[in-house]
Amino acid sequence: MARKRPAPRSPWRRRFGITLKILIALGLLGLGALAVAVYVARAQLPSFEELKSSPNGQMIRVHASDGSIIVSLGPSYGEWLSYRAIPAVMRDATIAVEDRRFRSHPGVDPIGIARSVMIRYERGRWIQGGSTITQQITRTIFLNNQKKFGRKFREWILSLAMERKFSKDQILELYLNKVYYGGGAYGIDAAARKFFGHGAGDLSLAEAAVIAGLVKAPSNYSPTADADAAVGRAGVVIQQMVRNGYISQGQAAAADPEGLKLAPTPPQNSARYFTDWALPQLDTLIDETQAPLEVWTTIDPAMQRQADEAIRANAPAGAQGALVSLDRDGAVRAMVGGKDYVTSIYNRATQAVRQPGSSFKLFVYLAALEAGHKPEDTVVDEPVTIDGWSPRNDSRRNSGNVTLRTAFAYSLNTVAAKLGQEVGFTTIADMARRFGISTPVNTHPSMVLGTSDVRLIDMTRAFASVAAKGVAVVPYGIVRVTANGETIYTHEVDRSRVLVAPYVAAEMTDLLQTAVNTGTGRQAQIGRPVAGKTGTTSSSKDGWFLGFSSGLTTGVWMGRDDARPISGLHGGTAPARAFAAFMKPATASRPIEQFDTQVTLPEWQLEPDEESYFGTPDNGGGAGGTPLVDENGNPIEQPVAPAPVDPATQPEGDRPVAPERTPQQQLDDLIDSVTNPDDRRQPAPPVRQQPPRNTPPTVQPVPRQPSDDRPTQ
Incomplete structure (x- = not known):
């Protein structure tokens, strides 16, 4: 009987067999390559003692201008604890919450990786990384936190090599002494001292649970930042310890994370606003990223204290305040970004962008002066409409022929609009950018009244450049940097960039002097020559004062972070008072x-604008602060003002009381008070009937006098 021939093999089975053999061969080759890579990496790893001494970050000590230390930043290290000196509860809590199979895996946990991949598939994003304790310390010492496969593969190789070279106890010792726990604290001893005020050798179960819970998200679970989140996370750690058999349920119940007493937080001062602004600049100034740095800055501790006090004492309730003061070369001598750094680290001096109101007229008049105008030039103060926009003066009246000096002193909006139309709104925007305004500047006609958002430090820089006779002033905070006793950076002041001709800057200073001596900024007087300008936005949302004296330029802003109106806030009131409160001792x-x-008086037959005495907005608002343009610069219809009552037709009892001194005597008194430094008496305002404090002012007109017999104001 013939033998039955076997059925021929299916071609698919043959192909599958070949593929399987290839995969097995590739797997063996891959395992061989992995083994070679691990042992090569193992041979290149530093010794355990070298890893113990390697730094985790860069220490930075910041010095003030007098050499005193403002703040020390960077990593904080506690005492190095050997494995046996680390409390068992700390070791157990860490393993329970971070890597419960730490004692059994070879450095990489395949089960943890598989679980992470499954969760990624179910949730659609990475929730768990599956990293072991060995991988985390490897990443801390040798790598970074980039989520790229190449970095992850190197992490696996190094982790396997670490497990081949060091014992589990050594790896855990490295981890607990080097991992980051938040607040600048590296290692459990630094964390224990920061959060609980004692070393890690005396940690309780609850304290160990809080610290162990920080590794996942130091900023989110920090007990000083969010006590509830820290306590909740500690509860998760304690339950993991129960689940893994490290503690009993009774021990877990006895632990009381909520009853922990935290170490008091050291007070933060407002100089941190300055260091937060200055220190990031190191990335562009130097290349050193390892050696400890000594950074010498421009900040003056006495001026900083005075600036802090001036803002806190004068900012209205519910409002924030900011101040920047620059020396003649651009050195930042004081910077306050808010009332309290502890409650808000937002730096309103360098980060906030707000409308500057009439302080923006600096650029309008600079452009006009550069175009050939002079402070004595006459312009007609009259109703004006530009592309459908009709600004009004704050006094809601027009005065005919006035000089530019008078128009600037009393912040006449119609004159600013006419100048803007004449020289060009694009020219004014270019002037603002030339003087350091880094935010976008619109070219709507209403831009002359300060409708573009700006930063306080930029506006202060612009006024400082005028004070420097037209030479560009660039704010700086870092004078020099040393590393290991060697100077690696020194600041050099550049005085080569001329923004406007010196005579233009001098004429602008002329106008700014008048605004302080007789106009809207009189509360900024400090008993020595001052030049400056107020700014108030519609509905009293922002108040500004910027000015300079004796080589020091200071800008002040006040307002609410949510831009809500603040009753009584105007550039000529609280900001001007804060300016004076700071500048008096700062320039003493x-x-x-x-x-x-020299100071030249404006035309005194002109009735001053509202803000001179009552503080109404000076950026184009109508009665009661109602804006004449919306936030996009479009005109808003305003009610027609009632016609003023002629005093001659008033009943005798309703007429304003005339001053006892003659107009000429009043003018003589005013000239004497302005020009005589030993006599700082204020000029008397024109006769008005004062309104109640909380009601809109009612202005009583002053009869127009003959040209040779003008009232003092």
Whole structure:
């Protein structure tokens, strides 16, 4: 009987067999390559003692201008604890919550990786990374936190090599002494001292659970930042310890994370606003990223305290305040970004962008002066409409022919609009950018009244450049940097960039002097020559004062972070008072410096604008602060103002009381008070009937006098 021939093999089975053999061969080759890579990495790893001494980050000590230390930043290290000196509850809590199979896996946990992949598939995003304790310390010492496969593969190789070279106890010792626990604290001893005020050798179960829970998200679970989140996370750690058999349920119940007493937080001062602004600049100034740095800065501790006090004492309730003061070369001598750094680290001096109101007229008049105008030039103060926009003066009246000096002193909006139309709104925007405004500047006609958002530090820089006679001033905070006793950076002041001709800057200073001496900024007087400008936005949302004296330029802003109106806030009130409160002591030790141009009085037949006495907005608002343009610069219809009552037709009892001194005597008194530094008496305002404090002012007109017999104001 013939033998039955076997059935021929299916071609698919043959192909599958070949594929399987290839895969097995590739797997063996891959395992061989992995083994070679691991042992090569093992041979290149530093010794355990070398890993113990390697730094985790860069220490930075910041010095003030007098050499005192403002703050020390960077990693904080506690005492190195050997494995046996680390409390068992700390070791167990860490293993329970971070890597419960730590004692059994070879450095990489396949089960943890598989679980992470499954969760990623179910949730659609990475929730768990599956990293072991060995992988985490490997990443801390050798790698970074980039989520790329190449970095992850190197992490696996190094983790397997670490497990081949060091014992589990050594790896856990490295981990607990080097991992980051938040607040600048590296290692459990630094964390215990920061959060609980004692070393890690005395940690209780609850304290160990809080610290172990920080590794996952140090900023989210920090007990000083969010006590409830820290306690909740500690509860998760304790339950994991029960589940893994490290503690009993009774021990877990006895632990009381909520009853823990935290170490008091050291007070933070407002100089941190300055360091938060200055220190990031190191990335562009130097290349050193390892050696400890000594950073010498421009900040003056006495001026910083005075600035802090000036803002806190003068900012209205519910409002924030900011101040920047620059020396003549751009050195930042004081910077306050808010009332309290502890409650808000938002730096309103360098980060906030707000409308500047009439302080923006600096650029309008600079452009006009550069175009050939002079402070004595006459322009007609009259109703004006530009592309459908009709600004009004704050006094809601027009005064005919006035000089530019008078128009600037009393912040006449119609004149600013006419100048903007004449020189070009694009020219004004270019002038603002030339002087350092880094935010976008619109070219709507209403831009002349300060409708573009700006930063306080930029506006202060612009005024400082005028004070420097038209030479660009660039704010800086870092003078020099040393590393290991060697100077690696020194700041050099650049005085080569001329923004406007010196005579233009001198004429602008002339106008700014008048605004402080007789106009809207009179509360900024400090007993020595001052030049400056107020700014108030519609509905009193922002108040500004910027000015300079004796080589020091200071800008002040006040307002609410949510931009809600603040009753009574105007540039000529609280900001001007804060400016004076700061500048008086700040300039006390400096010699009095006269400006290139002497104070020249404006035309006193002109009725001053509302803000001179009552503080209404000076950016184009109508009665009661109602804006004449919306936030996009479009005109808003306003009610027609009632016609003023002629005093001659008033009943005798309703007429304003005339001053006892003659108009000429009043003018003589005013000139004497302005020009005589030993006599700082204020000029008397025109006769008005004062309104109640909480009601809109009612202005009583002053009869127009003959040209040779003008009232003092």
